[in-house]
Amino acid sequence: METVIRVAFVYVFVLFALRVVGKREFGQLTPFDLVTLLLIPDLVTQALLREDYSMTNAVIALCTLFTLVFMTSVLTHLSRRSQEIIEGTPTVLVHDGRFIERNMNQQRVPPEEVYAELRKAGLERLDEALWVILETDGRISVVPKRDWDGGAAASEERGEDRAA
Amino acid sequence: MSEQNGSDQPPQPPDIRRRLRFERFHLVGLLVFVAVPVLALFGVFGERWGRVQARAGALELRVLYPERYRYRQISSVEVLVTNTSGRWIDTLTVAFDTAYISRFSNIMISPPPVRGYEVDLLDVEPGGTRLVVAEIQGFRYWRHRGQVTAAAGTDTVRVDLETLVFP
Numbered sequence: 001m002e003t004v005i006r007v008a009f010v011y012v013f014v015l016f017a018l019r020v021v022g023k024r025e026f027g028q029l030t031p032f033d034l035v036t037l038l039l040i041p042d043l044v045t046q047a048l049l050r051e052d053y054s055m056t057n058a059v060i061a062l063c064t065l066f067t068l069v070f071m072t073s074v075l076t077h078l079s080r081r082s083q084e085i086i087e088g089t090p091t092v093l094v095h096d097g098r099f100i101e102r103n104m105n106q107q108r109v110p111p112e113e114v115y116a117e118l119r120k121a122g123l124e125r126l127d128e129a130l131w132v133i134l135e136t137d138g139r140i141s142v143v144p145k146r147d148w149d150g151g152a153a154a155s156e157e158r159g160e161d162r163a164a
Numbered sequence: 165m166s167e168q169n170g171s172d173q174p175p176q177p178p179d180i181r182r183r184l185r186f187e188r189f190h191l192v193g194l195l196v197f198v199a200v201p202v203l204a205l206f207g208v209f210g211e212r213w214g215r216v217q218a219r220a221g222a223l224e225l226r227v228l229y230p231e232r233y234r235y236r237q238i239s240s241v242e243v244l245v246t247n248t249s250g251r252w253i254d255t256l257t258v259a260f261d262t263a264y265i266s267r268f269s270n271i272m273i274s275p276p277p278v279r280g281y282e283v284d285l286l287d288v289e290p291g292g293t294r295l296v297v298a299e300i301q302g303f304r305y306w307r308h309r310g311q312v313t314a315a316a317g318t319d320t321v322r323v324d325l326e327t328l329v330f331p
Contacts, residue, residue, distance in 0.1 A: 004201045054234035054302075056209050056330040063200035070194060078182050095172060131174045143174070 003057055007043065007064040011035060015072075015086070031087065032069060039065055090141075091134040097127030097145075107134050117142055209330060211239065221319030222249030223256070227312050232328035235302045238270070241325070243296040245285070245314045253288040256316040258296045264310020264325055268300035288316075302329040 014035050043061040076083040091103050093114055104111070114132055121142035123129055131143040186194065203209065214231035217224070224246040230239040241260070247253050260281040265271060271281075274297050278284050285294045306329060313322040 004204050007201075052234060053236040054330055056234050060200055060204045060209060063197045064204075066197045067201055070197065074184060077184070080179065080182075090174075092174065095174075133174060 003052075003060045004064045007039070007061050008068060010039065011065060011068045014038065032072065036065065036069055088136045090136055092131060093134055093140070094126060094129050094132035097125075097129060099126070103134075109134060109140075114140070209234075211237065214325070216323040216325070218321050218323045219248070220321035221316075222247060222251075222253065223314050223316060223319050223321045224248050225312065225314045225321045225323055227323050227325065229325050230300075230327050232330065233302055234330045235305065238299060238301045241265075241298040241300060241312070243298070243312055243314075244293055245288075245296070246293040247288045247290055247316075250290045252290065253316045254286065256285040256288050256294070256314060258283045258285065259313045259315070260298055261310030261312065261325075264308055264327075265298065265300065267304045267308040267329075269303035270299070270301040272299040273297070274299075305329050305331045 015031060040062065043058065043065065072086060076086050091107050092100055093104050093107070093109055094100065099111065099114070104114070115126070117132065117140040118124070118126065118129060121129075121144065123142065123144060128144055129142055130145045131141070133141045133143070135141055211233040212231045213228060215226070215228050217226040219225070226244040226246075227241060228244075229241040233239050243258055245256060245258055247256070260273070262281060265281050273281065273283060275283055275285070281298075283296050285296070288294060307326060308329065309324065309326045311322045311324055313320060315321075
């Protein structure tokens with residue numbers, strides 16, 4: 001019984017803490033991936049090293065964790081509101097070639113990082129981007145403007161600029 | 165999307181009729197996962213104590229012992245033996261079945277045994293009760309059965325014990 005309560009408490013606490021810390025810290029992982037990957041080895045280690053060395057305790061702890069992960073996924077699937085609360089929502093960093101400074105400051109994303117993502121997407125300038133969005137898993141998506149032709153237009157524009 | 169600074173929103177995905185669908189194998193596995201912590205909350209995998217008693221001749225034997233506990237946990241078998249007669253008993257012997265107690269490790273018996281797992285209690289007064297405690301640590305898995313016996317003269321009383329050690 002104590003194991004179930006302990007796992008449930010740690011799961012909820014770590015999940016909450018990671019949501020508070022923010023998306024940028026997750027890197028390539030969703031909060032659930034991170035919580036699960038953090039807890040599984042810890043639980044197994046505790047089962048081996050703590051006072052209760054039994055496999056029974058380890059199995060109870062792991063089943064409790066998997067049950068919580070499953071219940072969380074059920075909740076987020078069935079309720080969009082729960083999904084927003086637990087997983088967070090994407091954040092728009094750039095719209096129509098303009099930084100949304102408030103969101104960038106909130107999410108602690110510097111312009112250099114946005115430009116790095118633009119370059120990865122094959123864009124040179126901010127005004128070539130329709131949307132730059134910080135996704136809930138911490139990755140940044142870049143959506144070019146519809147009339148952007150893969151760089152040719154940008155090159156022509158630079159040529160015109162030079163000609164001018 | 166997070167609150168914007170007056171900007172438009174990117175296109176949102178259309179919602180679907182959200183409901184749960186499971187394959188049979190998936191469902192069975194999930195039920196097992198859910199059942200384990202639920203059963204644990206109800207104490208199914210925890211320590212449970214058993215109490216047995218018996219009476220014969222001048223002796224009454226009461227034993228409190230772990231019916232189930234976990235590997236490497238420490239527990240104890242508490243044996244209370246009472247002289248129900250009106251006369252003194254010079255030597256009352258309490259013996260733990262070797263087949264039972266040797267299945268555990270770090271066995272510590274108090275008062276100290278005189279032979280194997282046998283304890284001699286001397287000069288037990290009429291109506292007097294003595295306590296013998298065997299501290300045992302779970303070592304071998306699953307069920308272990310045995311007896312605790314109290315004997316004085318021609319009177320012998322025994323009770324059966326059965327302990328389950330979870331892996």
